[in-house]
Amino acid sequence: MKAHVWVLPKSTVLDPQGKTIQHALAxxxxxxxxxxxxxxxxxxxLDGWTREEAQKHLERISREVLTNPVIEEYRFEIVE
Amino acid sequence: MKAHVWVLPKSTVLDPQGKTIQHALAxxxxxxxxxxxxxxxxxxxLDGWTREEAQKHLERISREVLTNPVIEEYRFEIVE
Structure with missing residues (x-):
């Protein structure tokens, strides 16, 4: 089983890397x-989890390990 | 119009950041x-491009600006 996790700066937070790329493209x-x-x-x-377990653990992994909740938000998707 | 671009290390390339996260999770x-x-x-x-223009320009932007083609690969998707 695979999972995809997206972590993005919150829309209220400045994203200097994104801005730099936008200026470069301009x-x-x-x-x-x-x-x-x-x-x-x-x-x-992932190996050894049911879909339900994966859902529960991914919620925690995304929130507590992959995301800085002060400035970022996440979403994940279980695939395959 | 919006576009999403994913840039990932090629599967043949080591990904030390990913490895570090995997060890931390373990x-x-x-x-x-x-x-x-x-x-x-x-x-x-995106603003001002037709879908066809966006497709063409995004191909170039992804390949030449967002990706290091030696070690990374990309895919993109036009949304909305």
């Missing part, structure tokens, strides 16, 4: 790119 | 997590 002629937000993406290989 | 009791790969995720706000 200077390359891609002015149509109005905003860029950069986050993290994790692919986890 | 030490927290999550031995069922057998492997972790860490990548980047971008959300782009």
């Amino acid at each position: 200077s390359l002629g891609y002015a149509a790119v109005k905003d860029v937000r950069q986050g993290k993406f994790f692919v986890l290989d | 030490s927290l009791g999550y031995a069922a997590v057998k492997d972790v790969r860490q990548g980047k995720f971008f959300v782009l706000d």
Whole structure:
């Protein structure tokens, strides 16, 4: 079983990396790119959990290990 | 229009960040997590492109700006 986890800066939080990329793209002629937000993406290989267990553990792993809850938010998806 | 871009280390490339997270999870009791790969995720706000133009430009932006093609691979998706 695999899980995908997305961690993104909260929409109220400044994202300097994203801004830098957006400016770089503008200077390359891609002015149509109005905003860029950069986050993290994790692919986890899971073995030995039922889907229900995975759901419960992933909630905790995402919240307590992969995300800084002050400035980031997450979502995850169990695949396969 | 929005686009999502995923950038991940190629499967043949070591991913020390992912490994570190996997070890941390194991030490927290999550031995069922057998492997972790860490990548980047971008959300782009687009304005003024048709879907066809977006497709073409995103291919280039992903390949030439967001990805290091020596060690990373990408995929993108146009949403909304």
